[in-house]
Amino acid sequence: MNDTLNLLIGLAMGLNLLALGTSRLPVLIRTVAVQGVLLGLLPLVLEVHALDWRLVLITLATVAGKGFLIPYMLTRAMRAANIARELEPFIGYIPSLLLGAGGTIAAVALTRYLPLLPEHTGNLHVPGAMALILTGFILLIGRTKAISQVCGYLILENGIYLAGLLLISSTPILVEFGILLDVTVGVFVIGIIVDRIQRAFDSLDTRKLTALHE
């Protein structure tokens, strides 16, 4: 079980670096989509001994939402705005890559000092979650295009979802489902806003959102 788990999470962590290093929005969206699918499969791996229809349903919903629906909406928003590149990020690509890589190494190194249950030690589950959250924040802060920021938010959500999987055997499924729904709706609304911002500002550049200040 641990091998498959480490493989999936390891790949997701690798995709972080791709997301941090690319300036092309289609690549970024696809990276986030693949990461979503990889993480969406995790419930099946984690609960391989106790598979039931609820778990399968959750997996299907996660994969469909994170892997297909949301990336589709983002691609549409991107086409509507007619932009394909993040040109002048606040934090450049090399610095964000270095930050992300350093953060990932630190997450792996620090995990052994965390008070974890025996079943959560010795694999990439917790460091993976921390690395994803960190990457999400770097993108959220370091990018200027609305779509890149939404992708950053998605990676952040992926990390939190990964952290939530620590509790999958104990927390009622119902709550998880609600969480899933909310995440989807949240991005849906963000998508609408992106659409509106594009109509209002033509460029999806959040740096132009500066009318409101003291």
Add this chain to the structure above:
Amino acid sequence: MNAYLLIIIPLAGAVLAALWPHKGTRPLLLPAVGLTHTLLCLLLLVKPPVVDPAAWLAFDPLARAILPGVSLLFLICAWYAVGYLRLKEQDNRVFVPALLLVLGLLSAGHQARHLGILWIATEAVTLACVPLIHFSGTPRSFEATWKYLLVGGTGIALSLLGSICLGYASLHGGGSGDITFTALLAHGPDLSRAWVLTAWVLLLVGYGTKMGLAPMHTWKPDAYGESPGIVGALLAGGVTSVAFMALLRVKSVIHAAGVGAVADRTLLAIGLFSTLIAALFLLRTRDFKRMLAYSSVEHMGILCIASSLGAPGVWAALFHVWSNGLTKGALFLSAGNLQRAADSSSIDEVRGMSKVLPRSSLLLVTGMFAITACPPFGPFFSELLIVRTGLAAGQGWAMGLFLVCLLLAFFGLSRIVFAVVDGSPRRKKTNTSPFRESAGLILPPIFLLAASLWLGLFTPDLLKSAWSAAVLQLFPTP
């Protein structure tokens, strides 16, 4: 059952409003649902139901201490909304259902006794407010909505992470992963300390973002400044109170885990910082709706300061939730009137409003004195109680700084309010029709101010006992 009715009635009202065919009569659903909700709340306030400890949603003492006030605020705002929406040309097919949705979700959030349910309700309220904030549809309101969503979304993500950490603390301590507050409290001493502290930091930042505590308050001036006055009133008096309630519930778990002193210290620090930042920005801002947002940041800080002072402090904080919510509501509604008549909210463009809208201006000035704690309005008594509790708890320095901040906030608020009200009005543009102060736009803020006055002068014993019961729920005597 009644607990669910408080949620179901507004949600059903929202569906009905979405299907309602006539633009003109749709807003009438707001006071209808609001009145039902308030009556039900009052009934439950008078006759508290027996709460099943394991229930995920219930009208427990803590919900009883705050929700009726929010319900009352909504009812009065709903009354105002009827007159307000009549003036608007925009379609209200989204606005009215979203308002009702907010009421239903606020009821769910206040009554949530399960960490996950609480989070879902808060997230859903955040999303339901989005169409309310960009109701006016201007580029400025899009900007405000984008910032609200990005900052609020990040905050909400962090509070989910905090909830997961608290769940992990329970699991690590040998718990079954049951994350109802009852189970967490009962499990208190066994919870893993390290994870509890991590959870506290994340939840404080997460729910603190929703409350608008500095330095996570950056969305607030934009959102309050650009949204209609009624939305500002509900955000400042309703949505923030859910986040505050969440912090109170979480704090009781932190106390049970034996690290309450840390929680109190951080709350006091962030509360003082928020009050100070708000006071400083109040001295700078030149916009009277953004002024109200900074005042809201200030009062959220005051709530945090109060709740860091132990059981008597929490009692005072619950009092302050009521007095702040009602008074702030009156300010938002009267400021909304002025903004509509002047077509701006900047003190560079608006002046002499006492000659244009004498009644709304008088209300704004009275509300300003009420919110800056001039006797005999509600905020004076609640803030006095907070200062006395703080001095009794030996926090002399903190209270000194707190009083300085209140004084600075008073300078800031009065500077802006009198700049707007005094002087001679600018010449009106010729093609705009004059704004009339109809009863539907004047009576609701008067009613809110009267409620604040009544709360200060004759705090009903019923409410006092409700607050005491809530404090007892949070600090069960060992």
